[in-house]
Amino acid sequence: MVMAAILAGTAFFVYTQVARSSYLTGRYLERQQPVQFSHKHHAGDDGIDCRYCHSTVETTASAGMPSTQTCMNCHSQIWADSPYLEPVRESFRENKPIEWERVHDLPEYAYFNHSIHVAKGVGCSTCHGQIDNMPAVYQENTLQMEWCLACHREPEKFIRPKTEIYNMQWQDGDLNAEERKVLYDNYKIRQAEILTSCSTCHR
Amino acid sequence: MSMSKSRVESRESRAGRRALFCLLPSAFCLLFIGCGVRSDMQDQPRYDAYEKSEFFSDNRASRNIPEGTVARGHLKENKALHTGKIDNPNANLQVETATDATGNTLVSSFPNDIDEFPVPVTMELVNRGQDRYNIYCIVCHGPVGNGDGMIVRRGFPQPPTYHDDRLRNAPVGHFFDVMTNGWGKMNSYADKLSAVDRWAVVAYIRTLQISQNPSGTTAMNANTAANTMPPVGTSNSNTSGGAR
Numbered sequence: 001m002v003m004a005a006i007l008a009g010t011a012f013f014v015y016t017q018v019a020r021s022s023y024l025t026g027r028y029l030e031r032q033q034p035v036q037f038s039h040k041h042h043a044g045d046d047g048i049d050c051r052y053c054h055s056t057v058e059t060t061a062s063a064g065m066p067s068t069q070t071c072m073n074c075h076s077q078i079w080a081d082s083p084y085l086e087p088v089r090e091s092f093r094e095n096k097p098i099e100w101e102r103v104h105d106l107p108e109y110a111y112f113n114h115s116i117h118v119a120k121g122v123g124c125s126t127c128h129g130q131i132d133n134m135p136a137v138y139q140e141n142t143l144q145m146e147w148c149l150a151c152h153r154e155p156e157k158f159i160r161p162k163t164e165i166y167n168m169q170w171q172d173g174d175l176n177a178e179e180r181k182v183l184y185d186n187y188k189i190r191q192a193e194i195l196t197s198c199s200t201c202h203r
Numbered sequence: 204m205s206m207s208k209s210r211v212e213s214r215e216s217r218a219g220r221r222a223l224f225c226l227l228p229s230a231f232c233l234l235f236i237g238c239g240v241r242s243d244m245q246d247q248p249r250y251d252a253y254e255k256s257e258f259f260s261d262n263r264a265s266r267n268i269p270e271g272t273v274a275r276g277h278l279k280e281n282k283a284l285h286t287g288k289i290d291n292p293n294a295n296l297q298v299e300t301a302t303d304a305t306g307n308t309l310v311s312s313f314p315n316d317i318d319e320f321p322v323p324v325t326m327e328l329v330n331r332g333q334d335r336y337n338i339y340c341i342v343c344h345g346p347v348g349n350g351d352g353m354i355v356r357r358g359f360p361q362p363p364t365y366h367d368d369r370l371r372n373a374p375v376g377h378f379f380d381v382m383t384n385g386w387g388k389m390n391s392y393a394d395k396l397s398a399v400d401r402w403a404v405v406a407y408i409r410t411l412q413i414s415q416n417p418s419g420t421t422a423m424n425a426n427t428a429a430n431t432m433p434p435v436g437t438s439n440s441n442t443s444g445g446a447r
Contacts, residue, residue, distance in 0.1 A: 046353050049338040055395045062252035073390045074342075078358045097263060099255065107245040 020142055027143075030136040031101040035087050043168065044132035050124055050166050061113040065100065068092045103137050104128075110145075111203045120187045121159030122151070125168050132168040152195040156184040283321040285398050287379030307363055308387055316376030322402050332407030335400050339392055348411045360388050365408055366415045378405045 022028045042048050051057060056064030068091040075085055091098045106112050118124075124131065129140025141147050151158045157172070161183065164170045175183070194200065250256060250264035259266070268274060279285040296314035303309055322328065337346075345351040348365035355361050363370065382401045385391040396404065413419075 046342075046357065048342055048353075051338045052342065052395075060252075065253050067394065069390060069394070074354050074359060076390075077360060077388055078354070096261065108247040108249070108251070109244050 020144065025139070025142040025144060026105075027139050027141065030134075030138045031103050033101050033136070034098055036084055038135045039131045039137055040133055040135045050131075057114045057118055059115055061115065063114045068098060104139055104143065106143060110148075110201050112201070118165050120155070120189055121162065121165070121183060122155075123160050123165045123167065123170055125170060126151075126158055126160075126172075130168055148201065149196060152200070153192050155189050155192075155195065156180045159183050159187060159189070279398075281321065283317050283376075284402075285383075287317055287376030287383065288315050289317050289376075303363065305361055307360070309363060309369065310373075310377065310386075311369065313374050313377045316374040316380060318374040318376065320375055320402060320406065322399060324406050328403045329406045329410055331400065332403035332405070332410075335396060335404050336407045339395055340404065343389070347415060348408060362387075362389065365412055371412050371416065371419060375402075375405050375409070378408055 018024065042053075043050065053066035053070055054063040055066070055070075056062060068088060071085075071088045072092050075088060079085055087098060090096075117127075127141060128137075131137060157180065159180065160167075160170055160172075160175070164174075189195075252265065254264045255262050256264035282288060282290060292315040296312075298310055298314065299312040300308050301311050336344075340348075341352055342354045343350070343352040343359055343362055344365070345355070350362040350364050365371075379401055380386075381389065382396060382404065383391060383393045383398075392401070
């Protein structure tokens with residue numbers, strides 16, 4: 001019986017570790033895209049605001065993928081002859097969207113809305129990591145339920161001021177506990193019982 | 204809890220224990236398979252935003268609005284608000300253009316653009332304009348509108364500065380028209396900025412103009428809605444400082 005318990009415990013531990021591994025969550029795996037688009041260059045070096053391309057993040061569930069015209073706002077003029085950008089020009093010429101590889105794919109039984117998160121003080125980098133340092137974007141977190149709940153139980157530990165939502169350099173240590181409490185109250189975030197209720201995310 | 208456990212244990216025979224022992228690994232194998240394979244619950248028979256569709260010939264699940272239809276709440280009744288143009292343009296008065304040294308085609312007369320904001324110019328509107336400007340416009344026009352944004356430094360043709368007499372005296376409808384329909388090398392930003400947001404950006408551009416030319420403030424106020432401009436003027440000391 002003791003042997004069985006030890007074996008079961010070990011098996012359970014191995015199971016949880018494998019379930020959280022990037023093999024099953026897709027975490028840290030860079031995706032190859034049809035265009036060699038670098039967030040490091042555009043968001044990092046050029047300092048373009050996230051919302052220039054992901055322009056519906058404040059108003060809709062999806063953060064928004066840029067239309068090819070958004071690319072052409074600049075690339076009709078700069079790097080306009082680059083062979084790397086031929087898929088972009090082709091998309092623009094033939095009116096066919098670029099088929100990007102999805103990096104963050106939540107299971108469809110989970111309801112997620114970007115707009116409420118950025119409105120209540122969750123910054124981009126809190127979930128997506130330092131995108132401005134990623135030449136090819138990868139998933140920074142497991143996107144598992146335990147990870148969602150870690151914040152829904154104690155949102156005050158993860159929120160930041162409204163002006164810093166799109167700041168990729170923001171560190172959670174930039175605020176002390178009292179400032180966080182004030183922020184939490186000002187954002188009027190609901191109590192943890194509601195945020196962790198089943199139907200908040202499974203509708 | 205312990206009671207039931209002991210009862211279960213006492214009921215377990217030797218053979219039962221052995222069966223359990225064999226079952227455990229197979230149960231874990233099943234769990235692994237459950238995790239590795241996406242089940243129906245995870246990919247439900249509906250479209251997410253931007254999802255690929257095998258049904259439509261162009262493979263786009265997000266469909267364009269059929270031509271000639273107006274979405275609820277999107278009827279552009281108010282011409283001034285949605286176009287920045289006056290109601291009865293004089294057909295004899297055409298826009299005059301000139302070409303500057305860098306090859307930009309510049310509008311030099313603005314006969315059909317409205318000269319007053321169709322929305323009340325408030326502190327909130329200017330702040331909203333600053334917020335939007337710093338996302339969509341700053342990349343080329345630069346923090347104060349000199350036309351030295353990061354993308355221009357990367358090689359994009361330089362846009363004209365806001366801070367010359369031509370654009371200081373341009374009616375507000377002109378800026379709105381350029382944002383709505385594009386001009387020269389600049390594409391339309393109507394898909395990124397709602398009509399009210401575009402007016403907010405116009406208000407912020409006026410604020411920038413005042414910030415770079417404080418002595419000209421009076422003339423500018425006379426040129427735009429005189430009664431609504433003072434809040435813009437007073438905000439300039441706060442906003443331009445941050446923008447710089």
